[in-house]
Amino acid sequence: MSANTADSLFDRLEPLLMQVSKPIQYVGGELNARTKDWDSVSVHWALMYPDAYEVGLPNQGIQILYEVLNERPDALAERTYSVWPDLEKLLRLHGLPQFTVDGHRPVGAFDVLGISFSTELGYTNMLAALDLAQIPLHAADRDDSHPIVLAGGHAAFNPEPIADFIDAAVLGDGEQVVGAITDVIAAFKAEGSPGGRDELLTRLAETGGVYIPRFYDVSYRPDGQLAEVTPNRTRVPARVSKHTVMDLDEWPYPKTPLVPLAETVHERMSVEIFRGCTRGCRFCQAGMITRPVRERSIEGIGAMVEAGLAATGFEEVGLLSLSSADHSEIAPLSKQLADRYEESRVSLSLPSTRVDAFNIDLANEFSRNGRRSGLTFAPEGGSERLRRVINKMVSHDDLINTVSAAYSQGWRQVKLYFMCGLPTETDEDVLEIATMAQDVIRAGRKATGSRDIKATVSIGGFVPKPHTPFQWAAQAAPEVIDNRLRKLRAAINSDKSMGRNIGMRYHDGEPSLVEGLLSRGDRRVGAVIEQAWRDGARFDGWSEHFSFARWMSAADVAFTGQSVDVPFFTTRERDADEVLPWDHLDSGLDKQWLWDDWQDALTGYEQDDCRWTPCFDCGVCPTMGTDIQVGPTGKALLPVAAKR
Amino acid sequence: MQRIRLRYAKRGRMRFSSHRDFARAFERSLRRAEIPMAYSAGFHPHPKISYVGAAPTGVGSEAEYLEIALAERQDPEQVRAAIDAVLPAGLDIVAARDVAHCPAGSLPDQIHGSRWQLEFGDAADGLPAAVAALLAEETVLVDRFTKDGKRSLDARAAIVWASVSISNSAASNAGAPTGTEAPASAEAASGLGDESGPGRAILDMVVRQVTPTVRPDDVLTALQSVAGFAPSQPPRATRLAQGPIDEAGAVGDPLGITQFVNNQTPVGNR
Known part of the structure; x- marks a missing residue:
């Protein structure tokens, strides 16, 4: 590959940077950034987070892969982010391509362009970057001189809507598979690249862990449903498996997190304390596709916090996971970290926590130095019936007891997260959110004796996702969601004695519908993405850039003459025997188990967590040849000495 | 403490x-x-x-x-x-x-002004004349758009001196500035046969600290308004010194370590 020159474009970029907003985001040179000599390595990776720098820089996945790849003597990795429209315009005017922020090299010169999709709303930014990089949009039009365009991240568990634009996709944990891919490419180049791009992609497919969409043919039934997805050549597997790193302590990355000059969405250091979650919330794609639970040891966490703070100078450490209070040693871990950093100005935070009294104790531990501003809980569903449907087991009384404890211990504000548009949901379920918020205010007033108690309810639209029990569900139409939220707003405001104490934050239902189209779409949705991008769509995760009308008109154009439309992919409920676009992609979950769990949801039957109850056969452990990995280990955090 | x-x-x-x-x-x-x-x-x-x-x-x-x-x-x-x-x-x-x-x-009491250097991407024909025209004025009001709206400031009155030179390498310098004279660029730029091609114009100036602050951008705006001077691309600006200003127009150092800065000035290295 790499026929293009890889020389730095910085001299030509520099005059343009004086004319754009926040130019610091394009110059690289962050603390802990790496630059390696281009010619000293065989395999060159460009890693892209398809959103603005301020969102992409803190992304843990990119930072981990950047470090892992740059540690290899035979590879280098540089980063690239979406450029804002002001710079895109100037780059086009001056004939400059999408570039990396490390070496300011053209993205088209790399061997691999790896793009991490946390959300499907980044797809149009991928097209913008490919076009700016002067890489053909369609994989079929690329030749040996172009990078392999590789998708990863959670959205890659159904890459079918972007199948035309990517050469390859990987599912699951990236830190090991990027090494395996590098090995394949390095060997192929050392042999003189026999057979060109086609042979390289075949070798990657042969590993069983890299999905090459063009090697699979898709056929459709007259009613628009999928008929089948079959490999169109030998040497490629019928199903492609996800990757699972089993021992997190062997992968203590990022060791030296990037510290941006520019302001970003997370100004803190993050340490992932475990991966995976078996709480079994039926809406949660992350919990389903990252199984089994794998804990990092308390010693490993302590060492990462210590080394990371020394390497960055950050003031805050976030203990990251899908449900951080579920770490088997979270109590000793938080106490020992709080002891170690009590005298310093380092603060600790625990995102993603559940609703229970235990978490108040943890939160108190994390706020020893005084600040008790806000606590966040996520009941997700407004009524107990609905919470049984989604398998989020929190009773109304539990929640009220918990917030009472929080208010009485000095916490000033409680934030409650919910979703709207969940399967089986009625107006009454959503209206119960108002009741809950009002009970929270009453409990707070009682606990503190003060009328000045605040609570915020924050509501997101539910999007059914692949590889979850809700993958068959009908998504609620935007009008349904907007109507329910209007009624909820009226219910909250109706009680004058506390309406002012309850804040309500929500998004309207339209962006969720587009996300739903991109989440559960098949290859036919690719034409919609391309049309939307041609019509100007980019930064679709930003409300000021998103246009629902543009997406719907793009869908009208792209689906003309087809037997499918937007409702087919979104508001239509699927049957048990329907071939789903991602059935040939193996997340480890047994499809029959997912279906049974979907049926249990409809009858409000709850499923326990396999960490504390017997295995319920979701299928992941036997498929992956592994098991859940949890403590307690009974070990302690080292060093114990307090830091000032 | x-x-x-x-x-x-x-x-x-x-x-x-x-x-x-x-x-x-x-x-x-x-x-x-x-x-x-x-x-x-x-x-x-x-x-x-x-x-x-x-x-x-x-x-x-x-x-x-x-x-x-x-x-x-x-x-x-x-x-x-x-x-x-x-x-x-x-x-x-x-x-x-x-x-x-x-x-x-x-x-803050030590900061009376700054010495600025503006490097243009080319010989910037018209710059010497524009600078001369600007210096010939007593007052040149320019508008700056800030988040608080439009502000008007006098970009001329704050200039202590300014001079233009032509350099064939980014690091070389013109002679010591003497008041407000501006070496003509035409002769310097016509020194053909130099393998680095036409030289690049450098605007060197000392600007007094006033409120609101007059920035290099404001001086460029003033050059455009008095003489229609518009470079093909924005120059690269560097503050070389900041501090007290002596009678000769040289800028000193609030640490009292370096002498008043005149000739030996580093230029934005990369």
């Missing part, structure tokens, strides 16, 4: 950092370097740092100043080296001095 005055530079690509970007990076570097900072009192204690007039985003500088207060007495040079070692390359702490040994008066 000990106070240390620091001089720092924004070089190369780091000139694209804003003042807020620098301040965050600087405060993190204090923690990494384990500098025993003095903290403000209150619920959210902050390390005691005072900044003065930061160079605009996109403008390089060899002469930015700030003061820090320490809870324990330290050797200023060791503090300088420790912070510099943990800052990103291009944000460089270049000098440090105990305030007790600096020229008398607060740091």
Whole structure:
């Protein structure tokens, strides 16, 4: 590959940077950034987070892969982010391509362009970057001189809507598979690249862990449903498996997190304390596709916090996971970290926590130095019936007891997260959110004796996702969601004695519908993405850039003459025997188990967590040849000495 | 409590950092370097740092100043080296001095003006004439758009002197500025046969500190308004010195270490 020159474009970029907003985001040179000599390595990776720098820089996945790849003597990795429209315009005017922020090299010169999709709303930014990089949009039009365009991240568990634009996709944990891919490419180049791009992609497919969409043919039934997805050549597997790193302590990355000059969405250091979650919330794609639970040891966490703070100078450490209070040693871990950093100005935070009294104790531990501003809980569903449907087991009384404890211990504000548009949901379920918020205010007033108690309810639209029990569900139409939220707003405001104490934050239902189209779409949705991008769509995760009308008109154009439309992919409920676009992609979950769990949801039957109850056969452990990995280990955090 | 005055530079690509970007990076570097900072009192204690007039985003500088207060007495040079070692390359702490040994008066009191250098991408025909036309005026009002709306300021009155030279390499310099004379660029630019091609114009000037601050951009706007001068691309601007101004129009150093800056001026290296 790499026929293009890889020389730095910085001299030509520099005059343009004086004319754009926040130019610091394009110059690289962050603390802990790496630059390696281009010619000293065989395999060159460009890693892209398809959103603005301020969102992409803190992304843990990119930072981990950047470090892992740059540690290899035979590879280098540089980063690239979406450029804002002001710079895109100037780059086009001056004939400059999408570039990396490390070496300011053209993205088209790399061997691999790896793009991490946390959300499907980044797809149009991928097209913008490919076009700016002067890489053909369609994989079929690329030749040996172009990078392999590789998708990863959670959205890659159904890459079918972007199948035309990517050469390859990987599912699951990236830190090991990027090494395996590098090995394949390095060997192929050392042999003189026999057979060109086609042979390289075949070798990657042969590993069983890299999905090459063009090697699979898709056929459709007259009613628009999928008929089948079959490999169109030998040497490629019928199903492609996800990757699972089993021992997190062997992968203590990022060791030296990037510290941006520019302001970003997370100004803190993050340490992932475990991966995976078996709480079994039926809406949660992350919990389903990252199984089994794998804990990092308390010693490993302590060492990462210590080394990371020394390497960055950050003031805050976030203990990251899908449900951080579920770490088997979270109590000793938080106490020992709080002891170690009590005298310093380092603060600790625990995102993603559940609703229970235990978490108040943890939160108190994390706020020893005084600040008790806000606590966040996520009941997700407004009524107990609905919470049984989604398998989020929190009773109304539990929640009220918990917030009472929080208010009485000095916490000033409680934030409650919910979703709207969940399967089986009625107006009454959503209206119960108002009741809950009002009970929270009453409990707070009682606990503190003060009328000045605040609570915020924050509501997101539910999007059914692949590889979850809700993958068959009908998504609620935007009008349904907007109507329910209007009624909820009226219910909250109706009680004058506390309406002012309850804040309500929500998004309207339209962006969720587009996300739903991109989440559960098949290859036919690719034409919609391309049309939307041609019509100007980019930064679709930003409300000021998103246009629902543009997406719907793009869908009208792209689906003309087809037997499918937007409702087919979104508001239509699927049957048990329907071939789903991602059935040939193996997340480890047994499809029959997912279906049974979907049926249990409809009858409000709850499923326990396999960490504390017997295995319920979701299928992941036997498929992956592994098991859940949890403590307690009974070990302690080292060093114990307090830091000032 | 000990106070240390620091001089720092924004070089190369780091000139694209804003003042807020620098301040965050600087405060993190204090923690990494384990500098025993003095903290403000209150619920959210902050390390005691005072900044003065930061160079605009996109403008390089060899002469930015700030003061820090320490809870324990330290050797200023060791503090300088420790912070510099943990800052990103291009944000460089270049000098440090105990305030007790600096020229008398607060740091803001020392800042009377700045010497700026604007490097153009080409010979910038018309620049000498435009500069001469600007200097011939007594007052040239320009508008600047800020987040608070439009402000009008006098870009001419703040200029102490300005001169234009032509350079074939970015680092060379014209002779000592003498008042307001502007070497004509036409002759210099016509020195053909030079393998580096036509030279690049450099505008050198000293601008007095006034309120609101007159920035290099404002001077460019003034050049456009008096003479229609519009470069093909924006010049690269660097603050070479900042401090008191002597009778000859040279700019001094609030640390009292370097002499008044005239000729031997570093130019934004990369």
